[in-house]
Amino acid sequence: MTTLTCPSAPASPGAVLLGMKGAEGRIVPLRTRMEVDAEFLASASRQGPPEARMRFASPCRSEGCAQWTGTACGIIQRVLDHIDRLPDPPLLAETLPPCTIRQSCRWFSDRGRPACAACDLVVTDQVAAGS
Numbered sequence: 053m054t055t056l057t058c059p060s061a062p063a064s065p066g067a068v069l070l071g072m073k074g075a076e077g078r079i080v081p082l083r084t085r086m087e088v089d090a091e092f093l094a095s096a097s098r099q100g101p102p103e104a105r106m107r108f109a110s111p112c113r114s115e116g117c118a119q120w121t122g123t124a125c126g127i128i129q130r131v132l133d134h135i136d137r138l139p140d141p142p143l144l145a146e147t148l149p150p151c152t153i154r155q156s157c158r159w160f161s162d163r164g165r166p167a168c169a170a171c172d173l174v175v176t177d178q179v180a181a182g183s
């Protein structure tokens with residue numbers, strides 16, 4: 053069985069850098085796979101928690117994660133439910149965005165294309181990001 057990948061993981065050595073927050077506050081995906089090391093993270097941490105402006109991926113811990121609902125990842129479920137309830141939802145991409153982990157992504161596995169359409173709205177550390 054393939055281990056799925058969490059697309060909103062803590063910044064830790066060996067994690068894949070998925071993208072960085074752009075000017076509009078949405079995550080701009082990297083087109084090339086890049087694993088980060090301790091040196092990169094130490095440098096990025098000088099400007100505050102990296103998870104407030106970057107997204108990282110690492111193996112999904114499923115039952116070992118507080119976000120696990122018992123059958124799926126609760127994060128993307130909540131994001132999509134929230135968008136569904138908005139009177140004026142944000143514009144979502146109609147085409148699949150570039151992504152270096154899609155073939156193993158937990159959110160894509162759980163929810164398919166709608167997850168990718170909303171993915172760039174997710175900031176892992178929302179408290180530090182001030183939202």
Ligand code: SF4
Pocket residue numbers: 059070149150151152153154155157158159160167168169171172
């Ligand atoms: S939800 Fe889609 S765009 Fe986001 S990390 Fe997963 S596969 Fe990539």
